[in-house]
Amino acid sequence: MTVASASAIAPFLLPALLLLFAVVLGSGAGELDLEAGAAAALLEFKRELVDVDGRLTSWDDGASEDPCGWAGVACSPGGEVTGITLPGLNLHGRLSAAVCALPHLAVLNVSNNALTGPVPPGLAACAALEVLDLSTNALHGAVPPGLCALRALRRLFLSNNLLVGGIPPAIGNLTALEELEIYSNNLTGKIPTSIRALQRLRVIRAGFNDLSGPIPVELTECTSLEFLGFAHNNLTGEVPRELSRLKNLTTLFLWQNGLSGEVPPELGNCTSLQEIYLSENKLTGIIPGELGRIPTLQLLYLNENRLQGSIPPELGQLSTIRDIDLSENKLTGIIPGELGRIPTLQLLYLNKNRLQGSIPPELGQLSTITQIDLSTNNLIGTIPAAFQNLSGLESLRLFDNQLHGDIPPLLGANSSNLSFLDLSDNQLTGSIPPYLCKYQKLTFLSLGLNSLVGEIPPGVKACRTLTRLRTRLIVELSMLQNLSSLEMHQNRFSGRIPPEIGKFRSTQRLIPSDNYLVGHIPAAIGNLTRLVTFNVSSNQQLTGPIPRG
Numbered sequence: 053m054t055v056a057s058a059s060a061i062a063p064f065l066l067p068a069l070l071l072l073f074a075v076v077l078g079s080g081a082g083e084l085d086l087e088a089g090a091a092a093a094l095l096e097f098k099r100e101l102v103d104v105d106g107r108l109t110s111w112d113d114g115a116s117e118d119p120c121g122w123a124g125v126a127c128s129p130g131g132e133v134t135g136i137t138l139p140g141l142n143l144h145g146r147l148s149a150a151v152c153a154l155p156h157l158a159v160l161n162v163s164n165n166a167l168t169g170p171v172p173p174g175l176a177a178c179a180a181l182e183v184l185d186l187s188t189n190a191l192h193g194a195v196p197p198g199l200c201a202l203r204a205l206r207r208l209f210l211s212n213n214l215l216v217g218g219i220p221p222a223i224g225n226l227t228a229l230e231e232l233e234i235y236s237n238n239l240t241g242k243i244p245t246s247i248r249a250l251q252r253l254r255v256i257r258a259g260f261n262d263l264s265g266p267i268p269v270e271l272t273e274c275t276s277l278e279f280l281g282f283a284h285n286n287l288t289g290e291v292p293r294e295l296s297r298l299k300n301l302t303t304l305f306l307w308q309n310g311l312s313g314e315v316p317p318e319l320g321n322c323t324s325l326q327e328i329y330l331s332e333n334k335l336t337g338i339i340p341g342e343l344g345r346i347p348t349l350q351l352l353y354l355n356e357n358r359l360q361g362s363i364p365p366e367l368g369q370l371s372t373i374r375d376i377d378l379s380e381n382k383l384t385g386i387i388p389g390e391l392g393r394i395p396t397l398q399l400l401y402l403n404k405n406r407l408q409g410s411i412p413p414e415l416g417q418l419s420t421i422t423q424i425d426l427s428t429n430n431l432i433g434t435i436p437a438a439f440q441n442l443s444g445l446e447s448l449r450l451f452d453n454q455l456h457g458d459i460p461p462l463l464g465a466n467s468s469n470l471s472f473l474d475l476s477d478n479q480l481t482g483s484i485p486p487y488l489c490k491y492q493k494l495t496f497l498s499l500g501l502n503s504l505v506g507e508i509p510p511g512v513k514a515c516r517t518l519t520r521l522r523t524r525l526i527v528e529l530s531m532l533q534n535l536s537s538l539e540m541h542q543n544r545f546s547g548r549i550p551p552e553i554g555k556f557r558s559t560q561r562l563i564p565s566d567n568y569l570v571g572h573i574p575a576a577i578g579n580l581t582r583l584v585t586f587n588v589s590s591n592q593q594l595t596g597p598i599p600r601g
């Protein structure tokens with residue numbers, strides 16, 4: 053024994069003293085056996101681990117046979133080991149079921165380590181276990197059905213491993229279960245209907261697996277459910293109408309599956325819902341106006357489905373909603389002005405639909421909005437002047453519509469965070485508004501495929517933050533030293549390409565095609581060493597060879 057560990061002898065002696073007392077008092081003679089047994093079980097558990105960083109050096113029967121002082125070990129007042137909590141200690145090696153020799157073990161938490169091998173079926177013998185957290189390791193193989201014998205289990209966390217096979221049907225035996233987290237594995241098969249028995253289940257997070265088959269209607273008998281997560285699986289069939297039974301449901305994550313049928317109007321009865329993610333499925337039918345009845349809704353993501361019909365004006369009643377994403381569907385009709393009355397809206401994505409009519413001026417009242425995307429629709433009319441009032445606006449995408457008229461001249465003047473503006477591919481006329489970069493935040497500006505005239509205003513020319521500009525070319529742009537993309541195709545810009553173009557050392561894309569440019573292509577272009585794309589086609593009077601650099 054080294055000198056350093058000699059001081060550890062005192063605690064080592066303590067059990068021996070306790071034994072003396074026990075003998076004297078004629079009771080508790082089993083205590084030392086219990087302690088020694090506990091230490092032995094823990095050391096056997098440790099033997100399977102590879103303790104790379106020496107975080108378990110206190111686990112040593114030479115130093116102390118009382119394991120209650122060992123790192124991560126919790127004990128009851130009576131000295132029984134009740135918990136092993138070893139998250140994030142860079143433990144390698146395998147998990148051992150030896151700890152099940154500890155009859156009072158309620159918590160086993162080895163999350164966020166680098167454990168490999170299977171989940172030991174022997175864990176089924178840890179009868180007192182209430183919390184089992186093996187998440188974020190590299191465990192493989194199947195979920196042992198035997199775990200479902202752990203009647204006291206309240207939290208079962210197996211996420212972020214390499215587990216395969218199905219959710220065991222015996223899961224229905226875990227009637228004390230409150231939280232089941234099994235996301236990010238390779239689990240397959242169906243969601244077992246036996247899950248209906250889990251009346252205390254509040255959270256099920258099973259996303260990022262390869263589960264298939266329908267969402268069983270039996271799942272809606274788990275009336276305590278608050279978080280229902282099966283995103284990024286291979287589920288098919290319909291979203292069960294009976295979800296309306298789940299009065300405490302706050303979060304519905306079913307995005308990226310193969311779900312079909314309608315968005316159930318009954319979801320409007322889930323009066324605790326805060327987040328609905330049904331995006332990237334095959335949902336058809338209309339968007340039910342009943343969704344506007346959910347008083348707590350904050351996020352509504354229905355994008356990338358096959359939804360038809362018009363946007364229900366009732367969505368304007370959602371007085372706490374932050375994000376509405378209905379993009380990439382087949383929606384028709386007009387954009388309801390009622391949406392402009394939502395006091396909390398930050399994100400409105402309606403792009404890639406078949407929306408018609410003009411942009412309602414009411415959207416200019418969205419005082420909290422930061423992101424608007426109405427691109428790739430059939431919108432007509434002008435850009436509402438009220439958009440000049442959107443002081444929180446960061447990103448505005450209106451490209452690929454049939455908007456006409458002038459761009460509101462004060463656009464950007466009161467939008468201190470404006471960084472992304474794409475108005476390209478419309479029929480806009482007039483000049484470029486001067487205040488787009490007033491606050492030096494603009495990084496992307498695309499105005500191509502319009503009928504704009506005039507010069508780039510000085511305030512935009514001096515925009516130091518701009519990295520991508522799709523508009524006309526002009527000498528003074530030399531301020532824009534970091535410009536990586538200059539696209540100004542299909543406008544009516546005229547004049548020569550200035551030699552100063554050679555100063556744009558970062559430029560990777562230069563597309564002055566389809567304009568009325570004249571003269572020689574300047575040799576300075578040869579200095580643009582990062583240039584990847586250069587398209588000068590359809591400028592009929594542009595002459596000379598393309599310089600090399």
Ligand SMILES: *[C@@H]1O[C@H](CO)[C@@H](O)[C@H](O)[C@H]1NC(C)=O
Nearest residue numbers: 139161163183184185207209
């Ligand atoms: C396990 O420990 C980690 C880190 O302390 C904690 O975040 C996690 O919630 C614990 N797991 C359970 C199921 O309590």
Ligand SMILES: *[C@@H]1O[C@H](CO)[C@@H](O)[C@H](O)[C@H]1NC(C)=O
Nearest residue numbers: 197198199200201202222225
């Ligand atoms: C589940 O409970 C049933 C009935 O008590 C029992 O027959 C079955 O063996 C249990 N399954 C598991 C894996 O514990």
Ligand SMILES: *[C@@H]1O[C@H](CO)[C@@H](O)[C@H](O)[C@H]1NC(C)=O
Nearest residue numbers: 192193213214215216237238
């Ligand atoms: C899990 O699935 C991913 C993606 O399909 C695959 O790359 C990986 O090899 C699978 N792992 C196991 C353990 O099956």
Ligand SMILES: *[C@@H]1O[C@H](CO)[C@@H](O)[C@H](O)[C@H]1NC(C)=O
Nearest residue numbers: 251252274275276277299300
């Ligand atoms: C729903 O939540 C409330 C408040 O937290 C709780 O009292 C109630 O028991 C829950 N209902 C169910 C079915 O779990």
Ligand SMILES: *[C@@H]1O[C@H](CO)[C@@H](O)[C@H](O)[C@H]1NC(C)=O
Nearest residue numbers: 262263264265286287288310
């Ligand atoms: C999804 O499930 C279908 C059958 O329902 C199957 O044909 C397909 O291969 C599955 N896709 C993946 C990625 O597992």
Ligand SMILES: *[C@@H]1O[C@H](CO)[C@@H](O)[C@H](O)[C@H]1NC(C)=O
Nearest residue numbers: 296316317318319320321342
């Ligand atoms: C649930 O929603 C449907 C359709 O919106 C409605 O007809 C029904 O009355 C609602 N039921 C309850 C219990 O709120």
Ligand SMILES: *[C@@H]1O[C@H](CO)[C@@H](O)[C@H](O)[C@H]1NC(C)=O
Nearest residue numbers: 413416436437438439440441
């Ligand atoms: C901008 O907001 C102010 C104050 O709310 C209002 O008076 C003005 O009419 C608005 N401008 C437009 C173009 O809507």
Ligand SMILES: *[C@@H]1O[C@H](CO)[C@@H](O)[C@H](O)[C@H]1NC(C)=O
Nearest residue numbers: 422443444445466467468469
């Ligand atoms: C601009 O963005 C910052 C950082 O996100 C934020 O704190 C600030 O409130 C925003 N300004 C406006 C006017 O919305």
Ligand SMILES: *[C@@H]1O[C@H](CO)[C@@H](O)[C@H](O)[C@H]1NC(C)=O
Nearest residue numbers: 419440441442443465466467
């Ligand atoms: C900018 O917007 C804020 C908030 O809406 C408003 O109070 C202020 O008057 C506006 N300023 C200008 C110059 O329009």
Ligand SMILES: *[C@@H]1O[C@H](CO)[C@@H](O)[C@H](O)[C@H]1NC(C)=O
Nearest residue numbers: 515516517518531533534535
């Ligand atoms: C240009 O880019 C460099 C590197 O990203 C950055 O350090 C510099 O601040 C940028 N210049 C301006 C004027 O934004």
Ligand SMILES: *[C@@H]1O[C@H](CO)[C@@H](O)[C@H](O)[C@H]1NC(C)=O
Nearest residue numbers: 551554574575576577578579
């Ligand atoms: C290319 O850059 C070099 C170094 O800055 C400069 O001397 C030269 O004149 C430039 N060439 C052209 C054609 O602008």
Ligand SMILES: *[C@@H]1O[C@H](CO)[C@@H](O)[C@H](O)[C@H]1NC(C)=O
Nearest residue numbers: 541542565566587588589590
């Ligand atoms: C160059 O621009 C012309 C006209 O805008 C376009 O038709 C052509 O596809 C472009 N070429 C490339 C390689 O992008």
